[in-house]
Amino acid sequence: MILRATHVSKVYHLDGEEVKALDDISLSIDKGEFVSIIGPSGSGKSTLMHIIGLLDSPSSGEVLLEGQDVTKLSEKSLAKLRNQHIGFVFQQFNLLPRTSALENVELPMYYGGVDAQERQQKAIEMLNLVGLSERMDHWPNQLSGGQQQRVAIARSLVMNPAIVLADEPTGNLDSKTGQEILRLFHQLHDQGHTIVLVTHDGNIAAQAKRQIRISDGKIEK
């Protein structure tokens, strides 16, 4: 098992009001799984992804990453765990502007202390894997949306993470390009990667091997 969340709740405090975004969520994800988290807008999907991705902490409950309780770790330790074990892909691609595709992909390795030569070698390898070998020197604004998402996917993989979390990765793409990106996730899954795909779209969620449905911050049984 790579990841386990037990009795996770998240309450946001906003203008003196409490918003219960997650209400007693328990789930686990095994190595090599391709899981989708599906639910309507506002159901808590991104909140859940941020918590299992160690970007945010739960108000109560426990999160175990590869057996380690991460709930009480310092921000510094969490940043290190994220860098080494989790790859992120977002709807808005989140690439650094005026920075080449190659350098964007190298970035997690830079933070991870990988030496320059290995960084470049690995980044080239990953850009080849996602089919972007011809575009390595391009800046994000010189790439199409689908190409930018491929760069983001290459970046998510360079530290060889235990799990890749993708939040609406096709949300900013036309349907044909979205299908190409989904095919890439299938390819990565076939190669042994563990993938969690967050979406509000039932057709996309259905492509995963297992679906976790959430509504109003709860898992539907």
Ligand SMILES: Nc1ncnc2c1ncn2[C@@H]1O[C@H](COP(=O)(O)OP(=O)(O)OP(=O)(O)O)[C@@H](O)[C@H]1O
């Ligand atoms: N920082 C925040 N402060 C207060 N409330 C928040 C915050 N972030 C999210 N929420 C609330 O928590 C609930 C869940 O939000 P979340 O972003 O997890 O939903 P989602 O399922 O990802 O929706 P979408 O499909 O629109 O992305 C919503 O009611 C939202 O308004």
Ligand SMILES: [Mg+2]
């Ligand atoms: Mg969301």
